[in-house]
Amino acid sequence: MSLRPDVDLVIRGAKVVSPDHIFEASVAIAGEHIVAVGHDDTMPPARQELSAKGLYLLPGAIDSHVHFRDPGYPNKETWKSGSAAAACGGVTTVFEMPNTKPATGTVEALNLKLKAAESSYVDFGIHGLLGDDTLDRLDELLEAGVTSFKAFVGNTFGNLPAPTDGALLEGFEKLAPLGIRTVVHAENSSIMARRQDHLVKAGRIDALAHLAARPAVCEIEAIGRVLTLAEWTGARLHIAHHSAADSLYLLRDAKRRGVDVTVETCPQYLLLNTQDMLRLGGILRLNPPIREQRHNQPLWDALMEGVIDMIATDHAPHTPEEKTRPNIWDCDCGFPGVETQMPLMLTEVNRQRASLMDYVRWSSVNPAKAWGLYGTKGVIAAGAHADIAVVDMDRTGVLSQGKLQSISKISPWNGRAVQGYPLHTLVRGRFVMRDGHLVSEAAGWGKSVKSVQRMPKPQPKNTEHYTQAILTTPEGLPTNALPTGT
Incomplete structure (x- = not known):
């Protein structure tokens, strides 16, 4: 040849x-x-x-979980600033969440987001909203450009109502035959709301009150519930920002049974704990919360074992003022992370907590497979997109929140020493970062990954019991033989 x-x-x-x-x-x-x-x-x-x-060539990182806040909250982030942060962090594809304003639950809202994304430096997927009032629009959202869906089973920024269990089941029934994966924020909203109300009435405004309102049982219960619904329907499931050691057994057992569930965790759950929460206060408020130190190592072990599949960031920017209020309940949840993930994780590779091959699996290969992109993305091989992070594993430095591309110039990683940096980032063959500097002319180069997304053949289950199926009279059974009301 x-x-x-x-x-x-x-x-x-x-x-x-x-x-x-x-x-x-x-x-x-x-x-x-x-x-x-x-x-x-x-x-x-x-x-x-x-x-x-x-230097090392890594397939560009794929971050399954970012909030670029656009449309609706340009004071926190825009697609241009958020994607610039991704480019400077060696991230070449992002999947953006639907809790913007308006939420990405209608074609009109999706079109607003796609318009905003025209300034993106990196390629992107769009998670549409799965909720009680969006079930009838899932097909048209997919047709209009949504790549996947997100269900906020746990309350978070934007205060979108959690879908009822009936709606979640019906959503999985609709998406299972299509092979579309749904991201779930897995916390129990009812438990959290009740506990937070108790804490507020008791006068608890300290940093650890946020954790007290969202104990690990919230994650355990929600993961068990959504796994049950996904396994029964055959729907593809993705657990966002996994935070607790206590719920890993559910995922391990489900994977052994063949449930198509993928799982992400974030650097903050691997590297930070309540001691950092006491030091940083509201800067570290996020959902799920930063937990006790005992959770850190089991999450690393789960990554190595394959129970957790990938690293994401939950990049969730807010202004410094919104993060530093004295009352923990008044501090917005989340912080920027898409630009700092790679140097943080490469530092741990240099500390021999994992290999560079492990990191590539977590940051690129497994996300590409989960979202139907592998072969086009997630690999350095002939025929693939030229999405590449050129990395210097010897370069040292100190992370600085003031130098972030994100509008949100506040980070729990500020002042942290790191070793290992992306020097150049290429997206589909074009430099979007070169020699450590953003290539401003590359704004708008990013494209939707919808056209290259190829999910494996779906495997729906129990279809005869789906909501749509039970609305039809069973074949061969006369209508007068069916039970009637009294």
Whole structure:
């Protein structure tokens, strides 16, 4: 097979990282795609070259969980600023959440979001809202560009009502035959609301009151509930921001039974705990909450075991004023994370808590597989999109909230020493960050991944009991034989 005689870029002398190997190779890129990976002598002439000797090429990170706040909250973040943060963090694809204003539960709201996303530096998917009042619009939302759905079973920013169990089951029934995955914020809203009311009346406004309102049982109960509904219908499920050691057994057992459930955790649940909450207060308020130290290592172990599949960030920016109020209940939940995830995790790789191959599996390969993108994204190979993070594992530094691309210049990682940085980020062959600096001309380069999304064949179950099925008279049974009311 002959190579093209002229390509746009050759990255020379790098170490290419896959989930199974690290090997020395050069990479040739033509247009948006990788056209060759191999020995440097086999590379075609290129219009541009990048020497990457001593550096690592990672498939760009895919963050399944970001809030870019646009439309509705431009004081907190915009698509341009949030995607700039992603680009500078080695993240080449994001999946954005629906709790904007308006929430992404109608085609009109989706179109507003897609318009805002025209300024994105990186590629993106859009999670639509699954709720009681959106069930009749799931098909049209998918047709209009939604890639997946999100159900806020637990209360969070935007105060969207949790779907009833009946609506959640019916939503899974609709999506299971389509093979569409649903993200679930798995906390029990009823327990949390009641406990928070007790705490407020008791005068608890301290940082740990937030954890007291949302104990691990909220996560255990909600995960068990949504796993039951997903397993019964055959729907694909994704558990967002997993935080507790106590609920891992549910996921481990479900995966052993063959339930199609994927799970994300975030750096904050791996690396921070209540001691940091006491130190930082409302800066660390988020949902689910930062928990006790005993949860940290089991989450690492679950990543290594494969019970937890991936790293996401729950990038959830707010203004500094909104994060530093003296009353914990008045502090908005969440903080920026899409720009700091990679250096934080590479630092742990340097500390030998995991390998660089493990990190690629968690940050890119498994998310690509979960969202039907693998082969096009999540891999450095001929034919794939040229989504690449060029990483220096030796570079050291200190994270600074003042230097974040996000509008939200407040971070619990401020002042944290790290080793391992993305130096260059390419999205479909174009530099969006180069030499550690945002390439401002690349704003708007990002595209929806909807057109390249290819989910595996769906495997719905118990379809004869789906809501739509029971509305039809059973074949061969006369209507006068059916029970009637009294």
